[in-house]
Amino acid sequence: MSKPNKNRTTTPESYHPKTPEIVNMMKKASEIKIKSIEDMRANVNEVEILKMPQMKLIGRETRLGGRGGFLKGKDKEIWETILEDGSFDTIQKLPYIIPKSFMAWTGNYTNEDGTFAYIIGKFVPMDTPVPRGFTARLLPETLVAKGIYGQGYSMIDIYKNWGYTQNYDLFGWNAELIFDDDPDEHDWLNFCEQKLWTNLSPVKKVDIENKGKGTTNE
Numbered sequence: 001m002s003k004p005n006k007n008r009t010t011t012p013e014s015y016h017p018k019t020p021e022i023v024n025m026m027k028k029a030s031e032i033k034i035k036s037i038e039d040m041r042a043n044v045n046e047v048e049i050l051k052m053p054q055m056k057l058i059g060r061e062t063r064l065g066g067r068g069g070f071l072k073g074k075d076k077e078i079w080e081t082i083l084e085d086g087s088f089d090t091i092q093k094l095p096y097i098i099p100k101s102f103m104a105w106t107g108n109y110t111n112e113d114g115t116f117a118y119i120i121g122k123f124v125p126m127d128t129p130v131p132r133g134f135t136a137r138l139l140p141e142t143l144v145a146k147g148i149y150g151q152g153y154s155m156i157d158i159y160k161n162w163g164y165t166q167n168y169d170l171f172g173w174n175a176e177l178i179f180d181d182d183p184d185e186h187d188w189l190n191f192c193e194q195k196l197w198t199n200l201s202p203v204k205k206v207d208i209e210n211k212g213k214g215t216t217n218e
Helices: 020-025 074-085 087-093 155-161 208-213
Strands: 048-052 055-065 101-110 115-124 135-139 142-148 164-166 174-179 198-206
Touching (some): 055 101, 074 115, 115 135, 142 155, 155 198
Antiparallel strands (some): 055 115, 055 135, 101 115, 101 174, 142 198, 174 198
């Protein structure tokens, strides 16, 4: 992978289901084939539901957000740090779950001050040791939805049409992935200006019989 880019916390923009490609994505839930997260590949421009086993996230962490934006610019600051101190190279050498990918993970929102964790790193096998100076999260098994940003559709609208909803039981996290094989030349300090990046978010199946009661299945 070449040198990296900053990150964003947006989700794929709204769509108007007019093109054949988007109409095709709005298929019936019975037609959805759930694959393993290990089978994710770059440049697959469609929404997919993937099965994610329990795994570990390893990377370098800071916090973003905050009331009044008091942590503004911390994302770019940590990118500059990991590029200068060798942490980026360490992350690249970690074993991977999702082949040839690098991510910026956001989660652990704190309501009291409006901040959230921002981790630059990788999903790795559970037995992977955490390098000195790095942080880790143990992530439970879940289904995840995957879409590509900026392609004229809403990932959320599509997977809700299939009978899935956000898995808030996991306290809300998102991951923005850049693949080695993405068509953009990687500009890590300006990550949020990348034309193509892959969004990953936990979801769960809606229990249709109890939908009015808000019941869901994992």
